[in-house]
Amino acid sequence: KAGVTQTPRYLIKTRGQQVTLSCSPISGHRSVSWYQQTPGQGLQFLFEYFSETQRNKGNFPGRFSGRQFSNSRSEMNVSTLELGDSALYLCASSLDGLGTYTIYFGEGSWLTVV
Amino acid sequence: GQQVMQIPQYQHVQEGEDFTTYCNSSTTLSNIQWYKQRPGGHPVFLIQLVKSGEVKKQKRLTFQFGEAKKNSSLHITATQTTDVGTYFCAGPGGTSYGKLTFGQGTILTVHP
Numbered sequence: 422k423a424g425v426t427q428t429p430r431y432l433i434k435t436r437g438q439q440v441t442l443s444c445s446p447i448s449g450h451r452s453v454s455w456y457q458q459t460p461g462q463g464l465q466f467l468f469e470y471f472s473e474t475q476r477n478k479g480n481f482p483g484r485f486s487g488r489q490f491s492n493s494r495s496e497m498n499v500s501t502l503e504l505g506d507s508a509l510y511l512c513a514s515s516l517d518g519l520g521t522y523t524i525y526f527g528e529g530s531w532l533t534v535v
Numbered sequence: 536g537q538q539v540m541q542i543p544q545y546q547h548v549q550e551g552e553d554f555t556t557y558c559n560s561s562t563t564l565s566n567i568q569w570y571k572q573r574p575g576g577h578p579v580f581l582i583q584l585v586k587s588g589e590v591k592k593q594k595r596l597t598f599q600f601g602e603a604k605k606n607s608s609l610h611i612t613a614t615q616t617t618d619v620g621t622y623f624c625a626g627p628g629g630t631s632y633g634k635l636t637f638g639q640g641t642i643l644t645v646h647p
Contacts, residue, residue, distance in 0.1 A: 454635075463637060463639050479634070519627065525580055526570075526579070528576070
């Protein structure tokens with residue numbers, strides 16, 4: 422069974438640009454969550470999607486957005502990039518997103534903003 | 536909001552020594568999950584504990600969930616260099632969809 426797949430794995434962007442990250446969850450998983458990981462703040466929840474609907478959102482500015490497609494694949498977008506957005510962005514999938522079932526993480530997308 | 540505290544932040548051990556990390560939640564958890572992240576890697580699921588007082592073992596790793604379901608621990612017996620990494624505990628945020636609240640993690644270094 423394939424795991425959570427994230428693309429691209431590594432990318433460098435310039436301040437002010439935007440970036441789109443992609444995530445394909447484990448087959449059969451309908452919940453996709455996104456996390457930002459930085460050395461200073463640890464793992465922070467961005468948002469969660471289930472059946473193409475955003476059900477939950479963390480405390481991030483509106484520059485961070487996402488969507489989910491009918492096949493459960495998800496994308497997140499960060500507009501007007503800032504240096505502080507440099508981080509590892511992790512996608513996680515689970516069956517229901519309720520914490521009942523295990524959440525599995527992808528390998529992440531390493532974003533560097535210069 | 537829900538907070539999950541994890542101690543210690545760092546632990547340096549000699550290979551063969553034991554290691555324990557502790558996790559405390561400000562709220563009662565329906566379950567707790569443990570993850571390991573190798574340097575440069577991503578969090579990898581280790582185990583999920585659901586029942587009050589539950590103890591689970593995976594080879595040299597022993598996981599416990601407190602009776603009040605607010606604390607947990609991970610104990611590694613006779614550490615090996617392959618145990619190096621950051622160990623995170625995480626609890627679901629009630630009915631908060633898709634959200635796990637993570638502890639800050641314990642960074643384990645094992646000296647050969």
